[in-house]
Amino acid sequence: MAFVIRNIRVVWLAIVLLASCSHGNAFAQSDPLPSWNDGAARKAITDFVARVTTQGGADFVPPAERIATFDNDGTLWTEQPVYFQLAFAIDRVKAMAPQHPDWKARQPFNALLERNPKALAATGEKGLLQIVAATHAGMTTDAFANSVRDWLATSRHPRFNRPYDSLVYQPMLELLAFLRANGFKTFVVSGGGVEFMRPWMERVYGIPPEQVVGSSGIVKFQIGVDGKPTLMKQAKLEFVDDGPGKPVGINRFIGRRPILAFGNSDGDLEMLQWTAAGSGLRLAGIVHHTDAEREYAYDRQSKIGRLDKALDAAAAGGWIVVDMKRDWKEVFPPPMTAGAKGTKP
Amino acid sequence: MAFVIRNIRVVWLAIVLLASCSHGNAFAQSDPLPSWNDGAARKAITDFVARVTTQGGADFVPPAERIATFDNDGTLWTEQPVYFQLAFAIDRVKAMAPQHPDWKARQPFNALLERNPKALAATGEKGLLQIVAATHAGMTTDAFANSVRDWLATSRHPRFNRPYDSLVYQPMLELLAFLRANGFKTFVVSGGGVEFMRPWMERVYGIPPEQVVGSSGIVKFQIGVDGKPTLMKQAKLEFVDDGPGKPVGINRFIGRRPILAFGNSDGDLEMLQWTAAGSGLRLAGIVHHTDAEREYAYDRQSKIGRLDKALDAAAAGGWIVVDMKRDWKEVFPPPMTAGAKGTKP
Numbered sequence: 001m002a003f004v005i006r007n008i009r010v011v012w013l014a015i016v017l018l019a020s021c022s023h024g025n026a027f028a029q030s031d032p033l034p035s036w037n038d039g040a041a042r043k044a045i046t047d048f049v050a051r052v053t054t055q056g057g058a059d060f061v062p063p064a065e066r067i068a069t070f071d072n073d074g075t076l077w078t079e080q081p082v083y084f085q086l087a088f089a090i091d092r093v094k095a096m097a098p099q100h101p102d103w104k105a106r107q108p109f110n111a112l113l114e115r116n117p118k119a120l121a122a123t124g125e126k127g128l129l130q131i132v133a134a135t136h137a138g139m140t141t142d143a144f145a146n147s148v149r150d151w152l153a154t155s156r157h158p159r160f161n162r163p164y165d166s167l168v169y170q171p172m173l174e175l176l177a178f179l180r181a182n183g184f185k186t187f188v189v190s191g192g193g194v195e196f197m198r199p200w201m202e203r204v205y206g207i208p209p210e211q212v213v214g215s216s217g218i219v220k221f222q223i224g225v226d227g228k229p230t231l232m233k234q235a236k237l238e239f240v241d242d243g244p245g246k247p248v249g250i251n252r253f254i255g256r257r258p259i260l261a262f263g264n265s266d267g268d269l270e271m272l273q274w275t276a277a278g279s280g281l282r283l284a285g286i287v288h289h290t291d292a293e294r295e296y297a298y299d300r301q302s303k304i305g306r307l308d309k310a311l312d313a314a315a316a317g318g319w320i321v322v323d324m325k326r327d328w329k330e331v332f333p334p335p336m337t338a339g340a341k342g343t344k345p
Numbered sequence: 346m347a348f349v350i351r352n353i354r355v356v357w358l359a360i361v362l363l364a365s366c367s368h369g370n371a372f373a374q375s376d377p378l379p380s381w382n383d384g385a386a387r388k389a390i391t392d393f394v395a396r397v398t399t400q401g402g403a404d405f406v407p408p409a410e411r412i413a414t415f416d417n418d419g420t421l422w423t424e425q426p427v428y429f430q431l432a433f434a435i436d437r438v439k440a441m442a443p444q445h446p447d448w449k450a451r452q453p454f455n456a457l458l459e460r461n462p463k464a465l466a467a468t469g470e471k472g473l474l475q476i477v478a479a480t481h482a483g484m485t486t487d488a489f490a491n492s493v494r495d496w497l498a499t500s501r502h503p504r505f506n507r508p509y510d511s512l513v514y515q516p517m518l519e520l521l522a523f524l525r526a527n528g529f530k531t532f533v534v535s536g537g538g539v540e541f542m543r544p545w546m547e548r549v550y551g552i553p554p555e556q557v558v559g560s561s562g563i564v565k566f567q568i569g570v571d572g573k574p575t576l577m578k579q580a581k582l583e584f585v586d587d588g589p590g591k592p593v594g595i596n597r598f599i600g601r602r603p604i605l606a607f608g609n610s611d612g613d614l615e616m617l618q619w620t621a622a623g624s625g626l627r628l629a630g631i632v633h634h635t636d637a638e639r640e641y642a643y644d645r646q647s648k649i650g651r652l653d654k655a656l657d658a659a660a661a662g663g664w665i666v667v668d669m670k671r672d673w674k675e676v677f678p679p680p681m682t683a684g685a686k687g688t689k690p
Contacts, residue, residue: 064553141596185555198600208409209600210530210556219596221589221615229618231596244566251486251564251576253598255543255554270566273574 032178035171035330041285041322045175048283052259053182059281063183067258069213069250069271070176072190072197074264074305075287076205078167080296081158083304085196088151092135100134109134133235136193137217141231145199152200162335165204169287170330172262176205179260187258189213189250191242191267195233213253215241246271262287269310276317284319286310291325295332377523380516380675386630386667390520393628397604398527404626408528412603414558414595414616415521417535417542419609419650420632421550423512425641426503428649430541433496437480445479454479478580481538482562486576490544497545507680510549514632515675517607521550524605532603534558534595536587536612540578558598560586591616607632614655621662629664631655636670640677 036042051059052066073079082090093103093112103109108127111119120127136144152165160167176186188207190197194214201207218234241249247270250258261268261275264287272284288307289298299307314321324331381387396404397411418424427435438448438457448454453472456464465472481489497510505512521531533552535542539559546552563579586594592615595603606613606620609632617629633652634643644652659666669676 064547067555187555194597194600202409210412210532210598212600216597219593221592221619223618229592229615229622231592231619247566247574247576248564252539252561253555255539255557270574273568274566274576277574 032181033171033174035174035328037327037329039327041320041327044283044320045178045285048260048281049179049182052281061259061280065256065259066179066182066184067187067254067256068179068184068260068262069187069189069254069258069275070172070261071246071263071265071268071271072188072192072214074289075262075268076168076172076176076188077165078157078295079305080298081304083192084164085192087155087164088148088196089131089135091151091155092147093131096134129235129237132217132237136195137233137235139233141195141219141233144195144233148196148199160332162332165200166335167332168204169328170333171328172287173205173333175262176207180206184260185211187211187213187250187254189241189246189261189271191215191240191245193217194241213241213249215239215245242267244270247274250274259283261285263310264289265305265307266309267305269313272310272313272317272319276319284314284317285322286314286319287322288324290323291328291331293325295324297325377526378516378519380519380673382672382674384672386665386672389628389665390523390630393605393626394524394527396626406604406625410601410604411524411527411529412532412599412601413524413529413605413607414532414534414599414603414620415517415606416591416608416610416613416616417533417537417559419634420607420613421513421517421533422510423502423640424650425643426649428537429509430537432500432509433493433541434476434480436496436500437492438476441479474580474582477562477582481540482578482580484578486540486564486578489540489578493541493544505677507677510545511680512677513549514673515678516673517632518550518678520607521552525551529605530556532556532558532595532599534586534591534606534616536560536585536590538562539586558586558594560584560590587612589615592619595619604628606630608655609634610650610652611655612650614658617655617658617664621664629659629662630667631659631664632667633669635668636673636676638670640669642670 033042033046051057052061054060070076073083077084090112093109097103097109097113100109103113108120108123108130111123112131152163155164156162157164157167179186186207188197188201188205188211190213192214194212194216197214198209198212201212202209216238218236218238220232220234221229222232223229239245239249246268250271257278258275259278259281260283261271262285263272272286276282276284286307289296289305291297298305299311311321313319378387378391396402397406399405415421418428422429435457438454442448442454442458445454448458453465453468453475456468457476497508500509501507502509502512524531531552533542533546533550533556535558537559539557539561542559543554543557546557547554561583563581563583565577565579566574567577568574584590584594591613595616602623603620604623604625605628606616607630608617617631621627621629631652634641634650636642643650644656656666658664
């Protein structure tokens with residue numbers, strides 16, 4: 001009897017070991033997408049993942065080619081009432097204003113400090129570039145990353161009164177984790193500034209800096225007076241990772257066509273077209289903001305995150321359209337967990 | 346007795362399972378760097394890796410931050426008698442010449458076809474850009490990748506009479522694998538064209554396209570007459586990933602400072618400075634070409650891969666200088682294995 005008991009124990013040990021070292025066990029877990037309601041969107045995602053990961057199946061894709069790209073603003077986190085990077089720039093101008101008394105009489109700074117959207121809009125692209133130059137340049141890449149981290153730790157969203165990096169979509173966090181558990185490499189491909197995104201995306205999305213593609217300004221290598229090399233951010237735009245810039249950015253940074261891509265606006269149209277046009281099974285998805293109560297509702301008429309042409313393309317191309325209100329059980333993680341983790345209370 | 350035997354079998358099963366799922370077992374293997382002679386360079390590498398991977402040690406670096414960057418030409422593969430990408434361009438011009446009868450009377454093409462280095466040099470940068478435009482642009486990124494693969498499969502190095510992608514350094518292949526087995530993420534950061542490198546580096550170095558950083562030309566997104574999107578290579582340089590461009594490229598593509606970098610020429614100086622200047626333990630290394638018999642011997646006077654300032658910086662900064670003749674047991678993999686794998690015989 002002692003032998004039998006010992007035998008059972010050893011078998012149990014073997015089972016535990018087997019379980020602990022098995023890979024691709026997402027399907028063995030309870031539910032990898034608990035915040036997704038049952039429906040067409042969820043089913044399309046899980047079917048797609050099952051098909052491309054089934055060894056020997058007609059749609060099998062080797063892990064190295066399982067590239068998934070996600071827009072950020074409006075796809076992984078909220079983009080209303082203004083892009084969060086613009087909120088950052090506005091807060092930076094306010095914080096820096098005491099050191100720049102001349103800004104009171106100068107546009108676009110006066111318009112911004114006096115909350116005069118009409119005057120701000122009148123300064124146009126030139127005004128926007130001046131704000132970017134004042135808040136995003138003339139410092140090292142390290143100093144800029146720190147200013148982003150400080151802002152995330154101290155600022156709050158005007159409507160939700162939560163840190164900006166906690167206003168990330170819980171269902172999309174689950175989708176990112178689900179894809180990675182199935183051998184995908186997840187990338188952000190955003191019109192936002194790459195230096196603005198990298199300091200927090202690893203913590204919040206589990207996406208390391210080298211998998212973040214975005215717009216960028218010129219950066220210059222300099223040897224300082226102390227003999228130490230630095231990288232200085234210049235007030236000159238280098239690359240706009242939006243619209244047709246997205247497939248170009250994907251080619252430049254990733255060098256491989258995604259098999260899955262998610263966006264939420266017309267700025268993502270070309271990325272979705274490029275993804276969908278690849279040979280073999282592909283998934284192109286759109287997050288449709290339909291939930292004014294829990295988040296925001298906007299599409300064809302919105303100035304921020306307009307979704308018009310891409311919504312037509314989705315219908316024509318059979319892309320997935322995620323209806324936020326219908327498809328998502330939860331929108332944001334509970335306060336003070338997930339995205340909020342690591343920021344000050 | 347039957348119980349005992351069954352018991353032993355199950356224990357054995359448990360041991361096999363445990364062994365098959367253990368990670369980071371590089372040190373348990375015989376010798377991860379068999380082509381490296383015992384010496385200062387080898388010891389510096391293995392000591393460094395041991396220190397940054399020792400959990401709880403003063404120099405421990407989390408896996409996500411174990412970024413290693415390698416120059417390509419002269420660091421991972423041969424760069425003499427001319428950069429292999431130039432050999433590719435020359436071969437392409439020759440292959441395309443029948444379709445371009447005007448080239449016979451036009452520079453730089455005439456100089457190139459007539460093997461007239463003096464006349465070719467006289468066309469200067471403008472001539473070089475015309476060659477690049479003719480051979481690297483006006484086609485889709487996919488078509489260009491295919492032309493690179495075809496060339497590698499059919500061309501031979503003039504001295505070694507081997508495929509170019511078999512003239513990779515066996516000790517460096519071992520170093521790449523050793524680093525990856527220890528949780529490093531290995532990147533190429535090269536002055537070579539990124540579209541020229543990506544089609545073969547995954548097969549030869551085990552480095553996927555998204556971990557290849559290089560110089561690039563403008564690429565344009567277009568919807569073809571068939572409604573299909575394509576990326577067209579334009580005849581315009583966009584980014585030169587050389588000299589001070591290397592830390593800039595590292596910042597742009599990787600977004601994190603390497604803890605280890607290897608180069609072989611003055612074009613790598615700034616990458617090595619940027620790496621060495623980071624806080625914590627860092628390793629900067631140089632491959633010194635000292636072996637005219639097995640490969641080539643050149644440094645301060647060479648027109649290709651000049652190593653002058655970086656050699657002084659290595660001495661001043663205590664960087665590793667790998668002496669090819671002294672430190673490497675083998676230079677290239679045996680013919681028809683490793684790098685040659687997948688190319689036609």
